[in-house]
Amino acid sequence: xxxxCKEYQDGNPRVRSLVTETRIHLVPSLNPDGYELARExxxxxxxxxxxxxxxxxxxxxxxxxxxxSALWAAEERKLVPHKFPNHHIPIPEHYxxxxxTVSHSTGHGSGAVMGRWCLMPPCLPRQVAVETRAVMAWxxxxxxxxxxxxxxxxxxxxxxxxxxxxxxxxxxAAPHPPDDYEDDNPELQETPDHAIFxxxxxxxASAHLTMTxxxxxxxHTQDMTDAMGIVQGAKWHPRAGSMNDFSYLHTNCLxxxxxxxxxxxxxxxxxxxxxxxxxESLLTFMEQVxxxxxxxxxxxxxxPIANATIVVGGIxxxxxxxSGGDYWRILxxxxxxxxxxxxxxxxxxxTCSVFYDIGATQCNFVLSRSNWKRIREIMAMNGNRPxxxxxxxxPMTPRERMRLRMRL
Numbered sequence: 524x525x526x527x528c529k530e531y532q533d534g535n536p537r538v539r540s541l542v543t544e545t546r547i548h549l550v551p552s553l554n555p556d557g558y559e560l561a562r563e564x565x566x567x568x569x570x571x572x573x574x575x576x577x578x579x580x581x582x583x584x585x586x587x588x589x590x591x592s593a594l595w596a597a598e599e600r601k602l603v604p605h606k607f608p609n610h611h612i613p614i615p616e617h618y619x620x621x622x623x624t625v626s627h628s629t630g631h632g633s634g635a636v637m638g639r640w641c642l643m644p645p646c647l648p649r650q651v652a653v654e655t656r657a658v659m660a661w662x663x664x665x666x667x668x669x670x671x672x673x674x675x676x677x678x679x680x681x682x683x684x685x686x687x688x689x690x691x692x693x694x695x696a697a698p699h700p701p702d703d704y705e706d707d708n709p710e711l712q713e714t715p716d717h718a719i720f721x722x723x724x725x726x727x728a729s730a731h732l733t734m735t736x737x738x739x740x741x742x743h744t745q746d747m748t749d750a751m752g753i754v755q756g757a758k759w760h761p762r763a764g765s766m767n768d769f770s771y772l773h774t775n776c777l778x779x780x781x782x783x784x785x786x787x788x789x790x791x792x793x794x795x796x797x798x799x800x801x802x803e804s805l806l807t808f809m810e811q812v813x814x815x816x817x818x819x820x821x822x823x824x825x826x827p828i829a830n831a832t833i834v835v836g837g838i839x840x841x842x843x844x845x846s847g848g849d850y851w852r853i854l855x856x857x858x859x860x861x862x863x864x865x866x867x868x869x870x871x872x873x874t875c876s877v878f879y880d881i882g883a884t885q886c887n888f889v890l891s892r893s894n895w896k897r898i899r900e901i902m903a904m905n906g907n908r909p910x911x912x913x914x915x916x917x918p919m920t921p922r923e924r925m926r927l928r929m930r931l
Contacts, residue, residue, distance in 0.1 A: 561788045581652040585762045587769035591686040610841045612772045666845040669812040670778035677742050677782035680727050682720035685756030685765035688712040715840040728752030730804040742785035775842040815854035816875045818887040820844050820863045828865045836860035863888035
């Protein structure tokens with residue numbers, strides 16, 4: 524924060540552009556209780572686990588609703604997308620209750636369906652932390668596009684899904700050879716935005732001064748990143764109910780975990796070097812929010828349409844417009860078939876191109892009113908039965924005359 528303010532005042536064109544064109548939110552600490560515990564012990568006496576949990580014993584990062592298992596359970600029942608959405612999955616009502624106890628699947632049973640958790644055992648009960656509630660409310664209030672949670676104790680970038688999908692839950696697919704970067708792991712379920720997440724992760728790791736120097740191995744175990752400094756969470760540390768999975772499935776935001784270094788609580792004398800290691804990476808990562816497409820969705824009178832759905836062809840994960848009808852969609856370079864849809868309007872489709880240079884392509888949509896709302900009202904008055912066509916010259920029966928008067 525100090526760097527951004529100082530460089531902005533000093534006229535740094537890169538920082539000025541970033542601050543002027545980006546709405547930046549910074550949270551100094553999601554777990555101040557844990558920080559205080561670690562600070563009191565200091566870097567010499569601390570350990571990897573110290574400060575990881577809150578004073579009440581919560582691991583905040585995996586205290587969120589397990590929406591990934593909910594989605595996969597719905598996919599097994601072929602409910603997606605007609606009865607169960609592939610995006611903006613609602614939070615179960617009971618999760619937000621004051622005395623809520625959440626049960627997450629351990630990954631060996633079935634997942635969840637809307638409003639319920641863990642259809643089959645084993646399940647682990649958890650309380651919902653006050654910090655978790657605050658973060659979820661914050662996410663619902665602000666239309667975030669790109670996010671990162673900064674952690675320590677390791678040196679890599681982790682991206683969703685963090686939840687491992689059991690082999691029995693995986694959809695049938697033709698066998699394929701592993702690619703150049705990841706082993707063929709049957710428990711890895713990639714997000715529809717897998718290529719975009721990898722791009723974002725690489726943008727950080729490649730700009731870091733030491734993150735891709737994995738020839739020494741990982742901080743605590745073998746290198747899980749294939750010498751790239753990035754890894755899918757489920758491959759490295761599978762866990763259900765992570766903040767990254769929740770952010771992806773409940774909001775428009777693509778969120779990743781960035782582990783800044785092996786020392787979870789570095790000594791004060793080491794902070795300057797840690798900052799230098801990560802400075803360029805942080806700037807590069809924030810700039811990626813301007814990669815893809817953006818625009819406005821309005822009606823024919825120019826009024827914004829909130830909660831319109833933006834669908835990108837070939838990516839089975841949609842986003843929604845904000846209250847002002849605006850949207851932002853991070854995409855890799857390429858040409859995309861994009862459509863905008865909203866209740867009561869006819870959809871609009873256009874081709875949008877994304878280029879390698881930073882700067883989102885403007886793709887606006889104007890939607891015309893649809894007659895389907897009135898048609899559904901007429902059908903409902905008719906008991907949702909087919910409406911008999913009136914043939915000119917043929918007298919109507921008393922029942923047909925009565926139905927016509929009711930519709931009018």
